[in-house]
Amino acid sequence: MLDQNTPGQTLLKVENLTTQFEIEAKSFFRKPTMLTAVNDVSFELKEGRTLGIVGESGCGKSTLGRSILQLIRAQKGRVVWQGKNLLDLTPEQIRLARRDMQIIFQDPIASLDPRMTVGDIIAEPLTVFEPKLSRAQRLERVQEIMAAVGLVPEMINRYPHEFSGGQAQRIGIARAVITRPKLIVCDEPVSALDVSIQGQVITLLRKLRKEFGLTLIFISHDLSVVRLISDDVLVLYLGRIVEAGDCATVFSAPAHPYTQALFSAAPIPDPKLARQRSRIRLQGDPPSPMNPPPGCPFQPRCWKSTDICRTQMPPTELVRQGQSAACYHMDRPPEA
């Protein structure tokens, strides 16, 4: 799906991943309905790259991130990690594999145990994955990582409630990187933070990515933040990838009408530009994943939709080198 010509080792390969949730049946005699949160998603992630996953609430971006880490078990498809399909592994094997795959959550305070000290929180992955370390060695590693994320050593015995949102997120990041993982899924890591703090955390993630050679999956609803940190981007709508490609290409020439609408709705902090640009005004709300429309998921809100969109799901096609989209009426580059 994503550009396969990018150099580097493939770290993660997701194939036709589908995650469904069972919605409780209204009556004992009825079959429970299934909600498809992630629908037939495939992509490949090269080592050292950062993949942004963008979409609005309910599009399945968080479920996708969690399905990759096996925090939610997917129904169909494959998640190939270091040659193994994670969906086939036993819980114990998955637990061991998580040493290399970590997650950073949106709500920094809620994701930290209020009764543990900062030092214990950051050291916890070590006690799980490297139990042979001595107390002194563990302390050394914790201090080293605290310095790397910009926390002063005196904070080691404090509790999460004593920290601001930005500092708490640094603790969450320290906990995620201490085992030197290969992949970190960042699930809206800066959306709960103030603008000035948001910049600090993104800068930190960029620094750590370089220092530790991390591969990141960066989930966000905010296009500007994704553009700032990602190499590649996936645009999700109602559980499906509608457009994918390298950031520079997708941001400069979005092909799918939904991506175009999303870009044109993103507020630009420049009053003159904001007044000048013509905005695509989308009508209505995204459809409920409980009751998806027939054909293309975007067709009820799409200004380009025709009969075929209402009956058939458009296939994913290459738009140009490094960009693919699933739309019958996408903007294609002019024929050379």
Added chain:
Amino acid sequence: MTDQTQKDVLLELKDYSITFKTPDGDVKAVSNMNLTVRRGERIAIVGESGSGKSQTFLGIMGLLAKNGQTSGQALLEGRDVLALKPRELDKVRGKDMAMVFQDPMTALNPSLKISRQLTEQLEIHRGFTAKAASIEALDMLKRVGIPDPTRRFNLYPHELSGGMRQRIVIAMALLTKPKLLIADEPTTALDVTIQAQILDLFNDLTAEMNTALLMITHDLGVVAGLADRVAVMYAGNIVEEAPVDELFEKPAHPYTAALHAAIPRPDQDVDDLVVIPGRPPNLQHLPKGCNFSPRCPKVQDDCIDRPPQLETLAPQHCAACFHPFPRREELLTHA
């Protein structure tokens, strides 16, 4: 000020402060604020959490927590709303000034149908009969862009999506044709495409009804497309106030400049994101001088010594800084 411009003034805050009494002593959430809002004007109040931007207007609406106290004046058409008795305030609130909150679900009563929530105030404030109120409310639902309004009129809030609920709340606020609409982060809980719809709605309706709009937000991007004038708040003070174009092109206060430079852009590749070090001060332990001085790249001795006052730099443009800090390039070298 001439008589004509004086007549134009809708709301005037004079030396307006809010203090909260806490077990650890008094906390001044808003200090000595002055602001003038003219009829039909769209003003954005920008600030980070804890800057006092929401409290300012909760205070005007008489909605502060019990330990909160206002001082100074808030003149709505010359009448000080802070001095009104609760009964008198009830007549002004919801009628002359209305408020739209961030979370549309908690702003609506979950146990009342949409129809009742909308007609109630028409009956109370404008003396409509139940039937006339229904007709008027339905008409407003159409204007705020609710598809199939007749059916939705009889639904409960939980049966509607977030964007739809916010439209209902806006309809509710505008029904009494208020002179001032205060919107506190009205799009923060919404998705981008829905946010764009709601901002358009604010734009169209306030212009159509000549309602003054006070938009409280943390998002400079939202401000750029909507406001005529912007006031930036930091730790309970307005640090800069300017027409929107000027604020973005020539920010004078280092905080405004840094805030602007710290926003990632959806339409540009930014390699050097300006980072503002540190975090906003604790209101209980404010620095002696300028509140921004501990984080300011341009800090000098006088900034630590005494707080700067708002000073006019250009027509309609004022900032509270001893050393106005204009350029992005200069900022980058400090980051």
